[in-house]
Amino acid sequence: MTTKAKAKANERRTLALDILNHGALTLVALLFLFPFFWMLTNAVRSNAEVLAIPVRILPNVYEWGNFAQAWTQLPFGRFFLNSVIVSVSVTVITVFVSSLSGYAFARLKFPGRDQLLMAYLATLMVPGIMLIIPLYLIVNAMGMVNTFQGVILPVAFGTFGSFLLRQFFLSIPLELEEAARIDGASRLRILVSIIIPLSMPAIGLLSLFTFIAQWNNFLWPLIVMTGQDNATLPVGLTLFQTQQRTEWNFIMAGAALSMIPGIILAIVLQKLIYNSISLNAGMGGR
């Protein structure tokens, strides 16, 4: 074969491989997208059609009014606001507390530091579900049942967040902190002006994880929030499900609406995370 023919054969092989790879990736992506697709199509069917057999992939009649009806049939706006209050508060508190504890575990020297970190990490081994009853008893004893602080405080401090940020802080060159100390910065100033701006990828990630986890959190708000006015979205959606009948189409419409903030946040934070990574390429000036 001539070099030219070889190159051509190579090119063809690469192309075939590309098609194969992308075909496989597309298949997996479709598989993952299907539940969302199913949610969206069921959100615009009548409830009768949702339950109809044989199952149809696309709706017969598009009931766009389902969204408005789901929103108005129950105090959906109220649920939405409750979810925002809970998720934003938990995220802000978690990031704030995890930054402080992560920095302490990464950089401050105090006796028993590493043992304490181990003890923290050990709590990750305890299944969350085991803590629900003791936590409820504590919250109840503190008179915080059916209050926002009752939903927010017990979940607002994350071992995971402390550990994630500690690991990230450890990767920031110590010399940057020493330079800041010589420049006259206190520990807190170093954390705020140097460490946190350089840790935006990790903080963005932690914010996203925490927000979405809380936005979707069902069990804890269900237990603590006894009144309908205080229900968060996942709890509120269950109200479409009564003993007599389940309004699947409204549940799907409500679920679709409730996904919007998470998606927006993911897009916004994705940009932040990428920008910060490119910023860190010049870390330490090296």
Added chain:
Amino acid sequence: MANVTITDVVKNYGSLEVLHGVSASVADGEFVVLVGPSGCGKSTLLRMIAGLESISDGEIEIGDRVVNDLEPKERDIAMVFQSYALYPHMTVRANMAFSLKLARRSKEEIDQMVNRAAEILDLSALLDRYPRQLSGGQRQRVAMGRAIVRNPAVFLFDEPLSNLDAKLRVQMRGEIKALHQRLGATMIYVTHDQMEAMTMGDRIVVMRAGVIEQMGTPLEIYDTPANSFVASFIGSPSMNLIDGIVQNRDGASVLETPDGTTWPLPANARVTAGAAVQLGIRPEHIHLDPAGLVAEPVIIEPTGADTHVQMRVGQQVLTGVFRDRPDIALGDTFHVRPDTSRAHLFDKASGQRL
């Protein structure tokens, strides 16, 4: 401006002592270089002056204040790090202004001070760039700019040129020296590169294994090294050290090496027959001389201006530096004469100069 006085300073890490009672003083406006091999404690000492390491024992004074228990920011010092340690998320201007902002200077004052420093270092066009957009030499200059804006009493440099390529290093060496002359500030500079030490320092402090081996001007140290370590550490290529026993031959002292060759000793050598000593001869003090000792070249390294020749004389391997291009080829022999009037003698056991 201030002098720095270091008195019996000790540094321990747990039971490990890395500085064993070091004393030195740096005069106001002086440029002092701490030099020594890796692990000799020079950076630790600098960091103790900066306040980044605690002082286990002894005293450090800056100006007329004992600074042992002062925070770095209270010591009126600035430091340039090996990695530059520029804040990656801040522009050059913000990097340089950071300390002034923390000191709550007014906006006009900050602008004025940053602009002045930028002018001195030729950084004015780069003020709005980020560190990642700068070359190594420019980052180095920003690191110095960050030090200059604060107008500190003492500048500390921790191997600031190690990350630069050879050419830039020579250029920055000149710039730092020029900066010293312009500012007239006290500067303490740590390096492992004896060439930097020789060319930059008003005075050099040679350290090894946590102790100071010698302090003096570059030429003092070069011409009269206090011991065999300093002799071989300062100077490139290193001084030749020849082991042997002092013998009396015809009323004159000579050195006899284990292989039986004899070497003339300096006329003023204060040695007694039978003493075990080291004879030190700098490579440039070995001359070509047809009447001299027979030498057999091992490695020939032309540098252009000079030629470095490793040669075997008896059982000794010596290095010589000859001007231009001497007529020496591998496989031949030639003749050399060490200039013993400029040779050094050290006690074999203690290494001390005799």
